Amino acid sequence: MRMLLQAGLPQAMLAVGESGTLVSLWCDYLQAAALCFAPSVEGLSCGDCRSCRLLREGNHPDVLVLSAESGKRISIEQIRNANEFMAFTPQVSRRRWLRLEPAESMTTAAANAILKTLEEPAACAHLLCVSQNPSQLLATVRSRLQVLPLPRCQPGACLALLKERGVPHTEALFLSRNFGDRPLRAWQLWESGWLTRRQHWMDAVLALPQAGSIAALRLADAWGKEAELLLLREMMLGLLADLLRVRAGLLDTVANFDYLHVLQVLAPSADAQRIWETVDAWIHFSGYLTQNRNTGLLLETLLLNWMNLWSKEKRRGSTK
Numbered sequence: 001m002r003m004l005l006q007a008g009l010p011q012a013m014l015a016v017g018e019s020g021t022l023v024s025l026w027c028d029y030l031q032a033a034a035l036c037f038a039p040s041v042e043g044l045s046c047g048d049c050r051s052c053r054l055l056r057e058g059n060h061p062d063v064l065v066l067s068a069e070s071g072k073r074i075s076i077e078q079i080r081n082a083n084e085f086m087a088f089t090p091q092v093s094r095r096r097w098l099r100l101e102p103a104e105s106m107t108t109a110a111a112n113a114i115l116k117t118l119e120e121p122a123a124c125a126h127l128l129c130v131s132q133n134p135s136q137l138l139a140t141v142r143s144r145l146q147v148l149p150l151p152r153c154q155p156g157a158c159l160a161l162l163k164e165r166g167v168p169h170t171e172a173l174f175l176s177r178n179f180g181d182r183p184l185r186a187w188q189l190w191e192s193g194w195l196t197r198r199q200h201w202m203d204a205v206l207a208l209p210q211a212g213s214i215a216a217l218r219l220a221d222a223w224g225k226e227a228e229l230l231l232l233r234e235m236m237l238g239l240l241a242d243l244l245r246v247r248a249g250l251l252d253t254v255a256n257f258d259y260l261h262v263l264q265v266l267a268p269s270a271d272a273q274r275i276w277e278t279v280d281a282w283i284h285f286s287g288y289l290t291q292n293r294n295t296g297l298l299l300e301t302l303l304l305n306w307m308n309l310w311s312k313e314k315r316r317g318s319t320k
Helices: 002-007 023-035 050-057 076-087 108-119 157-164 169-179 183-192 194-211 213-224 229-247 257-269 272-283 285-290 295-310
Strands: 012-016 063-067 096-101 125-131
Touching: 012 023, 023 050, 023 096, 023 125, 063 076, 076 096, 076 108, 076 125, 108 125, 157 169, 157 183, 169 183, 169 194, 169 257, 183 194, 194 213, 194 229, 194 257, 194 295, 213 295, 229 257, 229 272, 229 285, 229 295, 272 285, 272 295, 285 295
Parallel strands: 012 125, 063 096, 096 125
Antiparallel strands: none
């Protein structure tokens, strides 16, 4: 951060990172330091100047943040207003700051409109685009952005952050093993009470090999009514990976360590090839959802495939 500020911030920047990583938090720090009147030697904002106070209160006149809600886009009208905002002289700080997150949520018309600011930036204007999928940005926009050298999430950082925020050690350890590269995502899940729901999901799916196909169909129906299908997908991928870890004897790396005894019983008799096929099907599940495929039917197939990891009978057809 310090070296970046000393070298002079680019006027058009791109920060790349998945949702839930520390990228957004790092961008918050950069934003605050860039607007601060007296940043520290380490390159952090002072927290006490007028700019820092306004930013903390959410009333900074030189900052505009456009964030797209889930499933929505940043419109051309928003970008036109942002272009006008960037053209004005800063009122408090030395620079104006526009942040788009995620930048790929701009409509094509909005992305073309932002080119005006990128091609003719005001002297004191800075644009920070935060993106999970920069390949989805228009090439003309992406080529005008300078990629920022973000620090990598260090091993143990997620566990340390969670424990610092009061998460008990066992729960913090579980979350860090599953979301180690996404500390903010881990914290959000803890706050939402996801660990309790996850236990119900795990108990239900691990009981299926003995419960039978009717139970699998009922669970598919129940899961089809869930609003968090991508979390279910992530849980199942982690569970399948743990089966492979147990089969390989890598017990210390099992993410769902609170179910280790169950996994040790199930893993040896699971068909390895079918595990990999089921992993592939769950990987593609998010893509099927965007295609508006029949969610209930997809879940039925995936859960029957899960059961058939321990069956010698011919597996029901793939979702692919």
